[in-house]
Amino acid sequence: xxxxxxxxxxxxxxxxxxxxxxxxxxxxxxxxxxxxxxxxxxxxxxxxxxxxxxxxxxxxxxxxxxxxxxxxxxxxxxxxxxxxxxxxxxxxxxxxxxxxxxxxxxxxxxxxxxxxxxxxxxxxxxxxxxxxxxxxxxxxxxxxxxxxxxxxxxxxxxxxxxxxxxxxxxxxxxxxxxxxxxxxxxxxxxxxxxxxxxxxxxxxxxxxxxxxxxxxxxxxxxxxxxxxxxxxxxxxxxxxxxxxxxxxxxxxxxxxxxxxxxxxxxxxxxxxxxxxxxxxxxxxxxxxxxxxxxxxxxxxxxxxxxxxxxxxxxxxxxxxxxxxxxxxxxxxxxxxxxxxxxxxxxxxxxxxxxxxxxxxxxxxxxxxxxxxxxxxxxxxx
Amino acid sequence: xxxxxxxxxxxxxxxxxxxxxxxxxxxxxxxxxxxxxxxxxxxxxxxxxxxxxxxxxxxxxxxxxxxxxxxxxxxxxxxxxxxxxxxxxxxxxxxxxxxxxxxxxxxxxxxxxxxxxxxxxxxxxxxxxxxxxxxxxxxxxxxxxxxxxxxxxxxxxxxxxxxxxxxxxxxxxxxxxxxxxxxxxxxxxxxxxxxxxxxxxxxxxxxxxxxxxxxxxxxxxxxxxxxxxxxxxxxxxxxxxxxxxxxxxxxxxxxxxxxxxxxxxxxxxxxxxxxxxxxxxxxxxxxxxxxxxxxxxxxxxxxxxxxxxxxxxxxxxxxxxxxx
Numbered sequence: 001x002x003x004x005x006x007x008x009x010x011x012x013x014x015x016x017x018x019x020x021x022x023x024x025x026x027x028x029x030x031x032x033x034x035x036x037x038x039x040x041x042x043x044x045x046x047x048x049x050x051x052x053x054x055x056x057x058x059x060x061x062x063x064x065x066x067x068x069x070x071x072x073x074x075x076x077x078x079x080x081x082x083x084x085x086x087x088x089x090x091x092x093x094x095x096x097x098x099x100x101x102x103x104x105x106x107x108x109x110x111x112x113x114x115x116x117x118x119x120x121x122x123x124x125x126x127x128x129x130x131x132x133x134x135x136x137x138x139x140x141x142x143x144x145x146x147x148x149x150x151x152x153x154x155x156x157x158x159x160x161x162x163x164x165x166x167x168x169x170x171x172x173x174x175x176x177x178x179x180x181x182x183x184x185x186x187x188x189x190x191x192x193x194x195x196x197x198x199x200x201x202x203x204x205x206x207x208x209x210x211x212x213x214x215x216x217x218x219x220x221x222x223x224x225x226x227x228x229x230x231x232x233x234x235x236x237x238x239x240x241x242x243x244x245x246x247x248x249x250x251x252x253x254x255x256x257x258x259x260x261x262x263x264x265x266x267x268x269x270x271x272x273x274x275x276x277x278x279x280x281x282x283x284x285x286x287x288x289x290x291x292x293x294x295x296x297x298x299x300x301x302x303x304x305x306x307x308x309x310x311x312x313x314x315x316x317x318x319x320x321x322x323x324x325x326x327x328x329x330x331x332x333x334x335x336x337x338x339x340x341x342x343x344x345x346x347x348x349x350x351x352x353x354x355x356x357x358x359x360x361x362x363x364x365x366x367x368x369x370x371x372x373x374x375x376x377x378x379x380x381x
Numbered sequence: 382x383x384x385x386x387x388x389x390x391x392x393x394x395x396x397x398x399x400x401x402x403x404x405x406x407x408x409x410x411x412x413x414x415x416x417x418x419x420x421x422x423x424x425x426x427x428x429x430x431x432x433x434x435x436x437x438x439x440x441x442x443x444x445x446x447x448x449x450x451x452x453x454x455x456x457x458x459x460x461x462x463x464x465x466x467x468x469x470x471x472x473x474x475x476x477x478x479x480x481x482x483x484x485x486x487x488x489x490x491x492x493x494x495x496x497x498x499x500x501x502x503x504x505x506x507x508x509x510x511x512x513x514x515x516x517x518x519x520x521x522x523x524x525x526x527x528x529x530x531x532x533x534x535x536x537x538x539x540x541x542x543x544x545x546x547x548x549x550x551x552x553x554x555x556x557x558x559x560x561x562x563x564x565x566x567x568x569x570x571x572x573x574x575x576x577x578x579x580x581x582x583x584x585x586x587x588x589x590x591x592x593x594x595x596x597x598x599x600x601x602x603x604x605x606x607x608x609x610x611x612x613x614x615x616x617x618x619x620x621x622x623x624x625x626x627x628x629x630x631x632x633x634x635x636x637x638x639x640x641x642x643x644x645x646x647x648x649x650x651x652x653x654x655x656x657x658x659x660x661x662x663x664x665x666x667x668x669x670x671x672x673x674x675x676x677x678x679x680x681x682x683x684x685x686x687x688x689x690x691x692x693x694x695x696x697x698x699x700x701x702x703x704x705x
Contacts, residue, residue: 070604090607103605107623116619117609168609 012045013221019082021046021204022067022172027076029062029228036062038228039076049198049205051215054225055251060208063225064174067206068097081171091120096170100177102161104149110136110160111145117168135167138197155186162194166201175207179214191217212252216240224248240300245381249298256299256345265291270378271316272297278341282316284373289380296379301346303375306335306361311370318370321345323363335361337369345369435683442676443469453672473677483661483678487685490658493572493647494640497579501587501636502629504580509591509628513598520596527588539578539649546574546650575651579640586635594628595621627697634693638686658682 012018020043029037037059044050052060065071067078069090077086085093096117104113111132118128136142139159149157158181165173178194179187191214198205209215215222216236224231224239224247231251232244243249246257260274260281272281272295281297289295305311311318321337324344328351335347347369361367396402408418444453445468458466477483512523530538545551546568553565568574598621606616622629644659651657658678665675 068604068608070607090604091610091612095608097605097608099601099605101599101601103599103601105602105605105620116606116611120610120615164605164609 012048013043018045020044020079021048021081022206023079024063024067025077025079027063027066027078028074029059029066029071030074035228037066037073040228040230042223042230042233044204044206046204047202048220049195049207049218051207051209051219051222052225053209053212053215053222053251055210058225059228060210060225061176062228064097064176064206064208067172068095068174069093094171095174096165096168096172097174098161098165098176098178100180102149102157102181104157104160104164106149108148109145110141110147110149110152113149113160114164114167117164121168131167132163135163138166138200139163139193154181155190158182158190162197166197166203169201170203173203173205175205177209178207180209180211187214188217194218224251226251242377243298243379246296246298246379249296249377249379254301254346256301256304258297258299258343260295260297262287262289262291262293262295265289269373272378276341276343277319278339279319280316281376281378282373283376283378285378287378287380289378293380298377298379299371299375301334301348302332302350304345304347304369304371306337306347306349307368307370308361308365310368317373317376318368319345320366320368323361323365323367326361326363335367337367438676438679441672442473442680443471444673445470445472446671446673451672452670470673473673474681476674477677477681482656483658486656486658486661487681489656490641490643490682491685493575493579493655493657494637494643497576497583497640498587498633498637500576500580501584502633505584505587505591505632506629508584509588509595512588512592513595524589524592527585527592530585535582536645538582539646542574542578542581542650543569546577569650570652572652572655575647575655578646578650579643582646583636583640586639587632590631590635591625591628594625594631598624630693630696634689637689641686642682 022042022044024040024042027037027040027042028035040059040063052063054060062071066073067080069085069088073086077084079085080094105116108116114132114135115128118131123131132145133142136145139162141156141159141163144152144156144160149160152160158178162178165175175194179190182190194205195218205218207215207218219236221233221235222239223233226247232239232248234242239248240252243252243255249255250257258272258274258276258281260272260277262270263273263280264271265287267286269285270283270287272283273279274281274297277297281299283297287295310320319339321339323335324338325334325336327334330351332348332350335349337345337347339345408414440456441453444456446452447454454468456468458468460466508527512520512527515523543550547553548565548567548569550569552568553562556562557565602620602624603613603616606620607613611619642659643657644663647655647657648660648663662675662678662682665671665678669675
């Protein structure tokens with residue numbers, strides 16, 4: 001998925017002198033014997049949209065709840081804007097949260113829900129009215145101010161929840177699966193709206209999600225979580241193109257993963273012989289691993305070229321197979337190709353031509369699969 | 382042929398030919414379905430055991446007392462030349478207004494019930510909250526403990542309080558043995574004992590509806606309130622109390638209504654000055670044998686109670702409407 005935001009020039013995480021806005025230091029949370037969050041250290045910078053991405057039980061929500069102050073960490077410290085807030089109760093943190101269930105107060109109107117936070121701060125009545133009106137305008141809910149939450153649709157509730165969290169102008173906004181309850185069309189629309197609002201207000205967002213597309217669309221950086229720890233942190237393209245582990249490669253998008261042996265190890269390329277592939281990968285990046293070590297090669301389905309003719313060149317980065325399945329997806333087609341070794345390989349090809357025009361690859365066709373040496377990624381763990 | 386088979390055949394025959402079929406066909410022809418019949422049962426029950434007795438009591442309350450059996454004059458009497466005379470007397474109701482004893486005991490009953498209800502709420506809410514927020518494995522046990530007293534007769538439990546509160550009862554003996562007091566504290570036959578009895582007896586009726594309401598409350602709402610800068614105590618009054626209002630009202634009604642008419646507890650534990658309407662009713666009926674006045678007392682009490690019930694029904698209706 002293409003990134004909707006212009007390529008960011010400022011990447012504070014690359015600047016060693018930059019002060020992190022939120023700093024989690026060796027954070028651990030145990031529930032009885034179960035370790036929900038395991039020794040997480042994380043820096044989040046001002047103005048970022050940081051996505052915590054992971055499956056259920058990966059600890060991402062617990063991490064978010066610790067930032068909000070609903071859970072006390074078993075170990076470690078939390079710093080927000082230079083202040084240690086580890087022991088600060090939730091009602092004194094400069095943090096607002098948008099709940100997965102939205103948690104709108106059912107006995108209050110939209111207007112009262114949004115004004116609730118400002119009332120707690122003893123803001124003057126006139127200013128409350130003004131700010132509530134402004135923020136409802138921003139989320140385009142101003143005509144629903146008098147409605148009760150149960151009179152709203154899911155998407156409208158989501159906007160009210162967002163307005164309620166934003167109206168206090170928090171330094172840090174936590175969003176727990178903000179779009180999970182919305183249908184696909186509305187979700188995409190809202191993603192871009194969230195980006196607009198974030199740019200307008202300059203708030204730092206931390207978003208928890210299990211939806212990788214959502215993470216990739218929103219995030220400046222993504223932290224992939226697994227078993228309570230952070231598996232990898234990076235921009236969407238870092239994580240997609242250069243996964244650091246088999247888990248990350250497998251979790252983000254779909255991938256063909258082959259076990260192999262390092263047969264040639266040079267600073268700018270490696271060759272990996274794979275019995276599963278029945279051939280050799282020529283990978284255009286160096287790897288820090290012992291010679292002859294067992295490694296894994298990850299190859300994205302869309303980076304494979306499918307052809308009937310044998311490609312030119314030497315014998316690396318190609319394999320022959322038989323088409324076992326074809327799935328037509330409209331914008332693209334998915335092919336499952338069975339190799340001579342018995343492994344199946346997933347290949348996606350964009351449907352640049354309308355089907356019926358040109359010669360299509362069908363079931364049981366013999367095909368050649370080939371790829372560029374920049375496409376495969378070697379992971380050692 | 383085996384017996385069950387015979388029985389089954391018989392049933393089938395009855396369904397096909399017997400009065401069952403005539404009845405169901407006859408009802409269907411008049412536009413009644415099975416559903417109407419099912420809902421008719423509770424209505425019939427109420428008509429038979431509530432409406433009819435109520436009408437009888439209403440009738441007696443507008444008649445006049447006489448020393449006979451029954452101890453009241455008939456409403457309708459035959460006058461010799463074929464004229465029917467209908468005598469409706471409001472004297473009993475006027476009597477209730479004139480004699481300060483009655484309205485004082487009404488007021489006293491309402492005050493006693495109201496104070497008991499408030500005490501029950503103050504004790505019951507933390508209890509219900511504690512149970513609803515305890516680990517799931519504990520909840521059923523704790524609820525069982527709340528209901529456990531029902532397994533013993535109500536009367537026995539009130540008598541047990543006499544044993545605890547009387548001058549040579551458990552509390553006084555203990556305090557004297559410990560040397561804290563020299564003279565027994567008089568607790569029995571006081572308002573204090575009466576309130577203990579009422580609160581003790583009706584507390585479960587307060588706790589159970591409160592528990593149901595609190596248990597349903599979404600915890601994330603309180604987290605949201607805290608997240609928006611609301612301190613826990615304030616969040617309790619702004620979020621928890623309004624959202625458990627149905628439970629509060631239901632619990633208060635379940636305590637207040639029976640407490641107004643309470644007769645046994647004031648009689649056994651309360652002092653001579655705790656004149657409650659239930660006791661007045663008893664005395665009119667059994668000691669004075671004035672059925673008409675006793676009936677008038679009962680009718681007025683009913684209307685005194687119907688008003689809070691109607692308020693309760695209204696709020697329930699609004700709640701239902703709001704959450705739909």
